[in-house]
Amino acid sequence: MKNWEYNELVATYYNAYFSLIEQGCNTQEANNRTMDDFWFFPTEENIIQNLISISIFIKIEISFFKKLKRSTLECFTLQKKLITKDLINKELNQEEKDLLEELLEENQKRIEECTIV
Numbered sequence: 001m002k003n004w005e006y007n008e009l010v011a012t013y014y015n016a017y018f019s020l021i022e023q024g025c026n027t028q029e030a031n032n033r034t035m036d037d038f039w040f041f042p043t044e045e046n047i048i049q050n051l052i053s054i055s056i057f058i059k060i061e062i063s064f065f066k067k068l069k070r071s072t073l074e075c076f077t078l079q080k081k082l083i084t085k086d087l088i089n090k091e092l093n094q095e096e097k098d099l100l101e102e103l104l105e106e107n108q109k110r111i112e113e114c115t116i117v
Helices: 006-022 027-037 047-065 070-082 085-091 094-113
Strands: none
Touching (some): 006 047, 006 094, 047 070, 047 085, 047 094, 070 094, 085 094
């Protein structure tokens, strides 16, 4: 990926999230603020990074609240549609590809089992 390695992005997202909780934010506010900080612009140049960020957001959201906003699901679906095999092969090594695939599969199961609001 352009500016991040997969594991670095995931670890930094979680560090920022837990740091906000330590500062007194509730879990919902911390997740929203972290997502805002980890949505990268220009979006057309950060497709994979933004897919990873929204995937982590969804994982936290469903884990804590067992629900997901329709607008978040639509954004997630759009990001997945923007991903091409060429882009993945260009930006991710094999381990990162495997980790991303696992995260996407886990989230798909979570989404199927949660309430969409």
